[in-house]
Amino acid sequence: MHRAFAPVVAAALLFGLAACSTAQPxxxxxxxxxxxxxxxxxxxxxxxxxxxxxxTERLGYFKDEGLEVELSDEQNGVNQENEMLAGHLEGVVGFMDHAYTLQLKGKCVQSVVQFANTPLEKVMLSTKEGTVKSMADLKGKKVGFTSKGSSTNALINSLMGKAGVKESEFTGVAAGAGSTFIASIENGGIAAGMTTPPTSTILTSKGTATTLVDLSTVEATKQALGGLYPASSLYMPCDWIKAHPRESQKLANAFVKTLRFIAGNPAETIAAKMPADYAGNDQKLYVASIKETKDGFTADGVIDPDGARNVVEVLAVGIPEVAAGKGQIDVAKGYTTEFTAKVPKA
Known part of the structure; x- marks a missing residue:
């Protein structure tokens, strides 16, 4: 595993790939x-x-498909997206909603394999905020997300908007993830914020935060967002996908095999396959984190099309640019099922 490349400057994006309409064939x-x-x-x-x-790497499925895959790590998904647009990465594991915000910038990326049709996120509320009972009660307070422009930023804005709170009526804070997010909650840097297991699991186990909004299960997501919200995925530039059908198919084969492994094995077995340091000093807590999200993963890598349409509706609540350009977004262009449909049956 290699560390991510440094974030590219904005000028580099002018020369990035993945433009939906380009002068180059x-x-x-x-x-x-x-x-x-x-x-x-x-x-x-x-x-x-x-x-x-x-x-997928630990199970050897990339190797089984004859692929050489290099994974890079960056807690800020926006940085990874920029690296991909500049041609330094072929794909990103992140939220597929970027496909729609990028469409409005004239760029085409698609979810090739959909890992989950719910965000698998939670809005965690500091236990010091005893008067807060809903998102509406966060008006005037500091609310955290991973980073500016991130999917969690968009979801927080949308949830607040649905609660009748404008973006100007609360303070959005880039609280990061993991230890930085935990510190923000516990030190009073934010009253609440959106994060994922194992961070949310740690906060709950310590008793320093509780779940205000749950976006990890199907029913909870439908209740909070009015429908499913496809999120975690492998998304890639459309031009690269078209130019590399073999690699695209083999990536789909490998990831769908992994999704089947997740669906067919207990959390303890899954955790044992992951790097030991991912569990930190608490393997039981890491197993609990997998249990929280395990059922939220798809078993076939296929996106829910109604959920994809709902993604645009939700983004329009929280992002003015999406609200203004919603009619220009082609929902079906944000994903492809061409490759998951051809994955050999288990």
């Missing part, structure tokens, strides 16, 4: 010769919601 599909190396950035490689990335 798309590269012809390469169907012969050696497979190309695939560099995949992960928006937090130790986060349970992105577990399929490292788990």
């Amino acid at each position: 798309p590269a012809a599909a390469k169907t012969e010769g050696p497979l190309e190396k695939v560099r995949i950035g992960v928006g937090g490689i130790n986060k349970v919601i992105y577990m399929p990335a490292m788990l």
Whole structure:
């Protein structure tokens, strides 16, 4: 595993790939010769919601498919996205909602394998905030998310908007993930914020935060967001996908095998396959984190199309640019099921 490349400057994006309409004709599909190396950035490689990335490597499924895959780690998914657009990565393991925000910037990326049709996130509330009973009660308070422009930023804005609170009526804080997020909650840096297991699990076990909004289960997500919300995925530039059908298919084969492994094994077995340091000093807590999210993963890598439409509706509540350009977004262009449909049956 390698560390992520440094974030690219904005000017580099002008020369990035993945423009939906480009002056250059798309590269012809390469169907012969050696497979190309695939560099995949992960928006937090130790986060349970992105577990399929490292788990696929640990299970040897990339190697089984004849793929050379390099995983890079960056807690800020926006940085990984920028690296991909600049051509330094072939794909990103992150939230597929970026496909729709990027469409409005004239760029085309697609979810190739959908890991989950719910965010697998939770809004955690500091136990010091005894008067807060709903998102509406966070008006005037500091509310955390991973980073500016992140999917958690968009979801927080949307949840607050649905509660009748404008973005100008609360203070959004880039609280990071893991230990930095925990410190923000416990030191009063934020009253509440969105995060994932194992961070949410640690806060709950310590008694320093409770769940205010649960976006980890199907029913809870439907209640909070009005429908499913496909999130964790492998997304890649459309031009790269078209030019690399063999690599795309083999990536789908490997990841779907991993999703089947998650569906068919207990959390203890899954945790034992992951790097020991992902559990920190508490293997039981790490197992509990996997149990929290295990049933939220798909078993086939297929996106819920109604959920994809709901993603755009939810983003429009929290992001003014999406609200203004919603009619320009082609929902079906944000994902492909071409490759998951061809994965050999188990």
